[in-house]
Amino acid sequence: MPGAPPLAGGAEGATVDPAARQRLQQAQAAARLHPADVATLVGLGNAAFDALEFEEAIDAYEKALKIQPDDPNVLTDLGTAYRNQGRSDRALELFRKARALDPKHWQSLYNEVVVLALDRHEHEAADAALERLKREHPGLPAIATLERQVGAAHGGK
Secondary structure, X not given: XXXXXXXXXXXXOOOOOHHHHHHHHHHHHHHHHOOOOHHHHHHHHHHHHHOOOHHHHHHHXXXXXXXXXXXXXXXXXXXXXXXXXXXXXXXXXXXXHHHHHOOOOHHHHHHHHHHHHXXXXXXXXXXXXXXXXXXXXXXXOHHHHXXXXXXXXXXXX
């Protein structure tokens, strides 16, 4: 699911689980029946994301946001889909908007760290965002993995 923390690297060369393709087909059918239902559109976006169909995921999330524009989870999922297309500027924009709507939304801050450190190599900004994440969400299990990824992006520093 896109709201989960992304791993280092992108989806290049990844293979799609056949079950993900089947879930995508089911979600597409549901969206044809309920094209204005936010939950259905988000489900389609999630299924498309899992099937590595990022353009379709983006389309579904954007449609959901036209109906319900201030959902930090959907904004973060949309940003993650853009990140997987190599569009880090747009991804950061969306993560920051999600965080402005919900300052406690750790997923958007986590993803901001990922983009800053791994995609843009803006190490000072990534370090500052990581420190903020650690300070605001000290018990978050995903922080240890993120710290290792950020350290690797720094060249092992």
